[in-house]
Amino acid sequence: MAFIITSEISEGIAKLTLSGSLDSSSASLMQVEIQKVATQAPSALVLYISELEFMSSAGLRMLIFAKQKLGTSVQIYIVQPQGQIVDTLQMTGIIHSVHIVDNYPAQ
Template structure:
C-alpha cells in the first residue's frame, strides 16, 4: 500500500489526512510539504492518522521535525485518530509523552482552539 496525504482547511486550522504507510520510502517526500505548513507564524495543524496503517522510524522523525518546527514558529501541532498499531509505535518510542495527541478530530480542534 502506498502513502497519500491531503491538506484541507478545518475551522481555522490546516487538517492533514494521512493514509497508507509512512515509511523510509515515503517520508522524505512528505517532510517538506509538512514543514512548509509552519512557514507562517502561529500556524495550527491537525494531523489525522485515522487511515494511516503503518509508521516507521523515518515517519516518526518527520512528525517530530514538524512538532519542532511548530514550536519554533509559535504554532501548534495536534495528532489525532491514531490506529492502535500506529499508537503502539508512538507509545514505544516515547512520542506520546512529548507530542499533543487527541482521540479524534473534534478533540484535536478543541486543543488547537485552546492555544489561540
Template sequence: MGFNITSEITEGVAKLTLAGSLDSSSASMMQAEIQKVAAQSPTALVLYVSQLEFMSSAGLRMLIFAKQKLGTTVQIYIVQPQGQIVDTLQMTGIIHSVHIVDNYPA
C-alpha cells in the first residue's frame, strides 16, 4: 500500500490531501509537507483523509509534529477519517487536539 500527499494553501488555510498508508516509511513525506506549509504561517491545517486507509504511530507523531510546528493557535481539522483512524485518535487522546469534521469549513 503506497502513500500520496498533496498540499495547497488557499486564503491562509493549508490543505493536505492524504491517501494510502501513513506509516514509518511515508511519514517523512508528510513531515516535509508540514514544514513547507508552516513556512507560510497558515491560520488552519485541514487534512483530507477519506482515502487514508491506515495510520501507524508514525502518522500520529506527524499530527503532534504539525501541532508543535504550527503552534497552539492553529486549529487542525481532519476531514472524513475512516473508522479505524478515529479509533486510533481516540485511544491515544490526540482526538482532543484536533477537530473531526465531515466537511471543511465545519
C-alpha cells in the first residue's frame, strides 16, 4: 500500500495522519512534513497511525528525527498504532520517548 501523509497545525498542536507503509522509500515524505510543522514550534506532535500497516527502521529514524527537530520539550503522541508497530517500538526502546494513546486528547 502506498504511503500517505497529511498534516495540520491546530492550536499549537501538530497533527500528522499516516497510512500505508513507512519505509526507506517514503521516509523522506515524513521528514518534509516534520520539517514543515517544526517551523511552527508546536507544543506537541500527534501521529495518527491506525492506518499505518508497516514501519521499517527508516520510520523509526523519522520518530527520532522528529524528537531531535522539535526538541525534548515537545511530547510525541502515537494514536492507535497496530500491534506490530507497538512491538517494534518496544523492541527498540523508542516507546520510552513517545506516548501511546487510544485517543488524543486523552479522554
